[in-house]
Amino acid sequence: MKLRYFAWVxxxxxxxxxxxxxxxxxxxxxxxIGWLRGRGDEYAHAxxxxxxxxxxxxxxxxxxxxxxxxxxxxxxxxxMTGG
Amino acid sequence: MTATVRLQRExxxxxxxxxxxxxxxxxxxxxxTFTGICRGEEQGSPLVAMTLEHYxxxxxAEIARHVEAAERRWPLLGVTVIHRYGRLEPGxxxxxxxxxxxxRQDAFAAAEFLMDYLKTRAPFWKQVEYAGGKxxxxxxxxxDALADRWTRPAGRREAAE
Numbered sequence: 001m002k003l004r005y006f007a008w009v010x011x012x013x014x015x016x017x018x019x020x021x022x023x024x025x026x027x028x029x030x031x032x033i034g035w036l037r038g039r040g041d042e043y044a045h046a047x048x049x050x051x052x053x054x055x056x057x058x059x060x061x062x063x064x065x066x067x068x069x070x071x072x073x074x075x076x077x078x079x080m081t082g083g
Numbered sequence: 084m085t086a087t088v089r090l091q092r093e094x095x096x097x098x099x100x101x102x103x104x105x106x107x108x109x110x111x112x113x114x115x116t117f118t119g120i121c122r123g124e125e126q127g128s129p130l131v132a133m134t135l136e137h138y139x140x141x142x143x144a145e146i147a148r149h150v151e152a153a154e155r156r157w158p159l160l161g162v163t164v165i166h167r168y169g170r171l172e173p174g175x176x177x178x179x180x181x182x183x184x185x186x187r188q189d190a191f192a193a194a195e196f197l198m199d200y201l202k203t204r205a206p207f208w209k210q211v212e213y214a215g216g217k218x219x220x221x222x223x224x225x226x227d228a229l230a231d232r233w234t235r236p237a238g239r240r241e242a243a244e
Contacts, residue, residue: 007136007208008219059141061204075138075206079222082135082142082166082207083119083178083198 001068003036005046006077009053012046022068029055030064032074046076054079084154085161085183088146090137092169097179104161104183111160113187115194117180123173125220131212135168135177138206142166149200153182156196157189164197166207196233203230 004017026035030050037047047053055062056075068074085104089095101116121133150162161183171177180197184190201207209220 004138006138006206007210056138056141056206059138059144061145075141077138077206078208078219080203080206081209081220081222082137082205083202083226 001071002073004073004075006075008078009046009076013042027067027069028064029057029062029066029068029074032068033064033076052078084159085163086147086150086154087163087165088143088150089163089165090139090142091165091167093167094176095165095167095179097176097181100163100165100179101181104163104181108160110185111183112185113183113190115180115182115187115190117178117194117198118176119178119198121171121173121175121177125211125213128213130173131214132170132172133177133212134170134210135166136208136210137166137168141206145205146201149197149204153193153196157184157193159184159189159193162193162197164201166201166205168207199226199230199233202226 001020002017003020005013010016022032022035026032033047033050033053036043054077057066057068057071058073097116097118101114105111105114123130146164150164153159153162159182163179163181165179167177178201180194182190182193203226210217211220
């Protein structure tokens, strides 16, 4: 699946998107964040406070307990500040 | 109902967009136009510029979903939402919401509803640029509270805290 990062999540990780294949035991968005945190210092920094991280699956907002099965694109970003 | 959602780098013409919703029709009794503008200071510090990042595809879809929600909630005759992205300097326009209805209460309420949701649900992020550096704007709890009031039943246009 494709992961996309925006705003300071993108800056901290150092790339706007990447293709990943999480292990089979990773079921929810929250678990995916936990797994990403272990991938390196830049991920640990981006996801150091998972409570503030917002997520979208295939361009719709989702909660941390949402299952990632079948997702084509998962995005992580800070709380939105548009308008 | 005429609904237009547009994301663009370029400036928009608020007056022309508003006129487009009333042209050739006589059922519009109220037209509300809201324009958000880039301020020249943020928390007391002078601003050089502001850069808006967005999630292409999701931003349009999310705004369109909220326009549909507004249509279900109020008898609207037209809605236009234009949101800019990229680098903007103080004084430049950021966002436009135009709502047309037969009566003013519905047009006012729908415009406020759309702005409250744009602030908290549309995938845009503001980064401000000062003389000394850049920083991402933090989301405001007061904006969340304003958006949340629309999820309460009844209440057309309740006073914000």
